[in-house]
Amino acid sequence: xxxxxxxxxxxxxxxxxxxxxxxxxxxASTPLAAGDSPDGTAAASFKDTVxxxxxDVNDKMSTASSNSVALATGQSNDLDGTIKSxxxxxxxxxxxxxVRSKIMEAYSQxxxxxF
Numbered sequence: 865x866x867x868x869x870x871x872x873x874x875x876x877x878x879x880x881x882x883x884x885x886x887x888x889x890x891x892a893s894t895p896l897a898a899g900d901s902p903d904g905t906a907a908a909s910f911k912d913t914v915x916x917x918x919x920d921v922n923d924k925m926s927t928a929s930s931n932s933v934a935l936a937t938g939q940s941n942d943l944d945g946t947i948k949s950x951x952x953x954x955x956x957x958x959x960x961x962x963v964r965s966k967i968m969e970a971y972s973q974x975x976x977x978x979f
Contacts, residue, residue: 914963917960917963920956921956924949924952924953925953927949927953928946928952931945931946931949931950932946932950
């Protein structure tokens with residue numbers, strides 16, 4: 865999964881499946897049933913999307929590690945492929961850290977809300 869795939873994965877999460885879109889002038893809305901989307905098709909849940917992204921990051925990191933070990937032990941001469949896999953893993957991990965930070969920030973804000 866490359867960076868473009870992350871964008872398509874994030875776009876596949878339908879509004880209302882994990883965080884309601886609320887604005888001060890928002891019309892009243894009704895919650896969606898589990899697995900439903902506004903257009904009637906099955907929507908990817910937030911949990912499934914995050915799980916898929918984390919599995920992909922783990923795969924990229926494993927591939928980068930095995931490519932690095934193979935290059936260091938002389939089993940491979942593919943320096944370009946190794947550098948590419950390490951950079952992909954690094955970018956994927958940075959993306960994951962950014963998403964985690966945003967989720968934790970949102971959680972903190974929700975926790976501070978008074979009802």
